[in-house]
Amino acid sequence: MAGLLDDFFMRALVAGVGIAIVAGPLGCFIVWRRLAFFGDTISHAALLGVALSLLINSSTTLVVFLVSAFVALSLLLIQKRTILPADSVLSLLSHSTLALGLVVLGFISWVRVDIMGVLFGDILATSVTDILIIYIGGLTALIALAIIWRPLFAATVDREIAKAEGMNPDRANIIFVFLIACVIAISIEIIGVLLITAMLIIPAAAARRFSSSPEQMVVISGLIGSASVIGGLFGSLTWDTPSGPTIVVAALACFLVSLSPLANILVLKKAPHS
Amino acid sequence: MFIPKSPLASLDAAGINRGGRWLVRGVDMTVESGEIVSLIGPNGSGKSTTAKMILGILPPDEGIASRYSHLRVGYVPQTVSFDWSLPLTVDRFMKLTGRVSSTDIDWALSETVTSHLRREEMRTLSGGEFQRVMLARSIVRKPDLLVLDEPIQGIDFTGEIAIYELIKRIRDELHCGVILISHDLHVVMAATDQVICLNGHVCCSGTPDHVASTAAYRELFHTSEDQTHALYKHRHDHRHLPDGSVTDYYHKSDQHHSDSVSPPNSPD
Numbered sequence: 001m002a003g004l005l006d007d008f009f010m011r012a013l014v015a016g017v018g019i020a021i022v023a024g025p026l027g028c029f030i031v032w033r034r035l036a037f038f039g040d041t042i043s044h045a046a047l048l049g050v051a052l053s054l055l056i057n058s059s060t061t062l063v064v065f066l067v068s069a070f071v072a073l074s075l076l077l078i079q080k081r082t083i084l085p086a087d088s089v090l091s092l093l094s095h096s097t098l099a100l101g102l103v104v105l106g107f108i109s110w111v112r113v114d115i116m117g118v119l120f121g122d123i124l125a126t127s128v129t130d131i132l133i134i135y136i137g138g139l140t141a142l143i144a145l146a147i148i149w150r151p152l153f154a155a156t157v158d159r160e161i162a163k164a165e166g167m168n169p170d171r172a173n174i175i176f177v178f179l180i181a182c183v184i185a186i187s188i189e190i191i192g193v194l195l196i197t198a199m200l201i202i203p204a205a206a207a208r209r210f211s212s213s214p215e216q217m218v219v220i221s222g223l224i225g226s227a228s229v230i231g232g233l234f235g236s237l238t239w240d241t242p243s244g245p246t247i248v249v250a251a252l253a254c255f256l257v258s259l260s261p262l263a264n265i266l267v268l269k270k271a272p273h274s
Numbered sequence: 275m276f277i278p279k280s281p282l283a284s285l286d287a288a289g290i291n292r293g294g295r296w297l298v299r300g301v302d303m304t305v306e307s308g309e310i311v312s313l314i315g316p317n318g319s320g321k322s323t324t325a326k327m328i329l330g331i332l333p334p335d336e337g338i339a340s341r342y343s344h345l346r347v348g349y350v351p352q353t354v355s356f357d358w359s360l361p362l363t364v365d366r367f368m369k370l371t372g373r374v375s376s377t378d379i380d381w382a383l384s385e386t387v388t389s390h391l392r393r394e395e396m397r398t399l400s401g402g403e404f405q406r407v408m409l410a411r412s413i414v415r416k417p418d419l420l421v422l423d424e425p426i427q428g429i430d431f432t433g434e435i436a437i438y439e440l441i442k443r444i445r446d447e448l449h450c451g452v453i454l455i456s457h458d459l460h461v462v463m464a465a466t467d468q469v470i471c472l473n474g475h476v477c478c479s480g481t482p483d484h485v486a487s488t489a490a491y492r493e494l495f496h497t498s499e500d501q502t503h504a505l506y507k508h509r510h511d512h513r514h515l516p517d518g519s520v521t522d523y524y525h526k527s528d529q530h531h532s533d534s535v536s537p538p539n540s541p542d
Contacts, residue, residue, distance in 0.1 A: 157354075
């Protein structure tokens with residue numbers, strides 16, 4: 001294992017697949033709940049987290065997690081009380097945290113910051129420590145998701161049924177928001193601010209055609225995400241294209257295949273299950 | 275299954291205020307095991323809001339909502355929509371809020387005549403099938419309290435009667451309390467132990483016979499000559515006598531209908 005991870009390409013593969021396995025299941029909830037723009041906003045807020053972590057010279061993952069979780073929780077609060085429409089609030093927070101992050105980066109004259117790296121990630125620069133953070137953080141997130149699965153899914157279908165029938169949908173929602181912040185924090189340096197939402201949403205969208213239950217969709221989404229990472233990384237190696245965007249393009253290709261008649265063969269195979 | 279003696283759930287002078295306007299106020303109600311309580315009233319009279327208070331979905335802004343602890347609830351809300359992105363079969367939907375055995379699913383689906391839909395996706399169901407499946411899901415966990423908000427939407431007339439018979443049968447079989455919200459007065463009046471007539475407040479309540487005999491009920495639902503007027507104004511602080519003359523304010527004690535408490539143009 002240690003020998004395997006000596007190679008930067010292997011490290012990128014292992015890290016990317018780890019992120020995809022966590023992003024797939026959480027991405028399904030983002031798609032089911034129509035939270036795509038919400039995910040975008042939190043990931044943009046992560047840029048502010050990166051800037052602040054450089055400013056106070058602290059762990060990027062930790063600061064990004066705290067800032068993302070803070071923005072996500074304030075979104076939940078603001079949406080309950082504000083007179084502005086939800087999408088305007090999201091757009092406001094999304095772009096103001098992005099701008100704020102860039103302004104803070106501008107102030108930090110003593111560090112040379114690779115803006116492209118922050119926006120699009122640098123999966124080929126993944127270290128063994130990064131891999132450890134991804135797998136420990138990712139495993140924690142998946143275990144937490146398994147624990148809140150039933151109330152979270154019930155609240156996704158209908159919050160009022162969940163609440164009336166004795167579940168605690170609000171607690172599940174808050175934990176879910178923390179899990180999204182966690183995924184963004186562990187993948188920010190690998191995938192980047194602008195592309196992490198794609199890793200959450202595109203594999204989930206592609207998995208829909210092949211799934212006949214939410215549990216199936218979550219697993220298939222993780223698999224499609226992993227396939228996109230592997231395909232994208234080999235593609236970027238072959239054609240010398242930027243790796244993050246190539247992974248997203250590979251995910252897009254999976255989604256297009258799921259829409260095409262080609263997918264019918266796979267869908268039909270699954271139909272007579274019991 | 276447990277059968278508590280005290281009320282399963284109750285409201286005590288409960289009300290919900292949104293932006294300074296009372297959606298519903300001063301509601302007293304109780305529901306006991308084996309009892310069917312119907313909430314009736316015009317649109318916007320606070321029926322669904324009242325049900326949500328008693329279920330704990332909306333905490334009352336004044337008054338008290340209480341429920342028996344560990345109450346097993348089955349709830350059919352007025353509207354639920356399923357996104358295309360959500361792969362959800364009828365079978366999986368039955369297990370939404372708790373583990374249930376396959377035998378119980380069989381039972382709930384056959385009670386609601388939907389056994390043939392078990393493998394179908396929720397979003398492919400027709401309106402009537404959807405309502406039946408919603409009902410099946412609400413009974414599958416053998417609830418102590420069943421709350422049905424307009425359970426017969428999209429169901430044809432013969433189906434309607436079957437649904438009400440089913441609700442009575444479920445009540446007898448599970449000995450559960452039932453809160454029923456419906457527009458269909460004739461069937462409601464026939465299938466109910468207790469009726470609560472709402473219009474922003476409790477207009478009248480009691481047995482169906484008693485409620486049907488009150489002026490408030492007639493004003494709300496039966497005013498033949500000027501129905502629209504009655505529904506919009508609904509300020510029965512007087513009573514029409516058979517000869518057309520007007521008698522004094524009907525029930526002074528609660529002051530619900532006197533001008534001193536309701537401002538002009540208020541919905542009641």
